[in-house]
Amino acid sequence: MLIECKDLVKKYRLEDRELQAVDHVSFSVAEGDFVAILGHSGSGKTTLLSMIGGLARPDQGNVYINGVDCWRQSELKLAGMRNQLIGFIFQFGSLIPTMTAIENVLLPLSFADPGSDPSAKIPLARELLDQVGLADKENSFPAQLSGGQQRRVAIARAFINRPGIILADEPTGDLDEDTEGEILEIFRQYNTEKKTTFLVVTHNSKLVLTQNNPRTFLMKDGQFSEARISGST
Ligand SMILES: Nc1ncnc2c1ncn2[C@@H]1O[C@H](COP(=O)(O)OP(=O)(O)OP(=O)(O)O)[C@@H](O)[C@H]1O
Numbered sequence: 553m554l555i556e557c558k559d560l561v562k563k564y565r566l567e568d569r570e571l572q573a574v575d576h577v578s579f580s581v582a583e584g585d586f587v588a589i590l591g592h593s594g595s596g597k598t599t600l601l602s603m604i605g606g607l608a609r610p611d612q613g614n615v616y617i618n619g620v621d622c623w624r625q626s627e628l629k630l631a632g633m634r635n636q637l638i639g640f641i642f643q644f645g646s647l648i649p650t651m652t653a654i655e656n657v658l659l660p661l662s663f664a665d666p667g668s669d670p671s672a673k674i675p676l677a678r679e680l681l682d683q684v685g686l687a688d689k690e691n692s693f694p695a696q697l698s699g700g701q702q703r704r705v706a707i708a709r710a711f712i713n714r715p716g717i718i719l720a721d722e723p724t725g726d727l728d729e730d731t732e733g734e735i736l737e738i739f740r741q742y743n744t745e746k747k748t749t750f751l752v753v754t755h756n757s758k759l760v761l762t763q764n765n766p767r768t769f770l771m772k773d774g775q776f777s778e779a780r781i782s783g784s785t
């Protein structure tokens with residue numbers, strides 16, 4: 553299995569109250585799976601993705617990626633796995649405001665391979681910006697881009713290291729329908745041609761239905777269950 557989550561728990565303490573944001577979640581994802589995660593606001597989707605991606609330490613349970621128990625690794629090793637295996641598309645603005653669009657896209661390279669020369673990847677960064685429809689914006693700063701354009705830069709950035717896993721938190725949340733369709737098509741291509749594994753949080757069941765073999769999970773009050781949503785195919 554590419555990803556295995558075993559009995560994941562994440563609690564938050566608010567004054568004297570304890571909230572179980574993720575409540576004993578176990579599931580596994582095979583290489584090439586396309587996983588859609590649905591659920592109401594506050595149900596724990598972002599928290600779950602953060603634990604899988606090595607960003608938020610679980611209170612209990614394990615995340616295995618290729619059999620490696622992520623949260624039992626040193627910080628350095630964990631950071632290495634995060635940078636080399638995973639591309640993130642965060643729910644909220646995550647671009648560096650002082651860097652241009654193309655510099656933002658190139659940024660993960662400097663974490664994954666600090667000695668490397670990012671200029672070698674400029675053609676790839678341009679290709680990714682072109683794929684998300686921003687070929688003419690590579691030198692724009694985030695503040696000069698619309699919310700949806702910033703979102704698309706963040707999508708391009710997630711692919712720069714050619715990660716095997718993309719974790720995407722509401723990637724098309726604020727995009728118009730055409731742009732959303734284009735982004736979903738990019739995801740589909742990576743998924744079918746490069747066997748990139750996707751875990752995508754979404755409120756939009758269209759995303760589920762446009763993919764070939766989606767697996768759909770529903771998050772509810774921190775609990776996680778696999779659902780069968782039957783598409784037209
Ligand atoms: N850092 C934190 N401190 C305290 N509580 C938190 C923290 N982060 C999240 N929570 C709480 O944990 C629960 C799950 O939050 P999470 O962000 O995972 O939900 P979500 O499903 O991603 O929601 P949305 O669809 O609105 O993004 C919520 O009740 C939230 O208030």
Ligand SMILES: [Mg+2]
Pocket residue numbers: 597598599643721
């Ligand atoms: Mg969220």
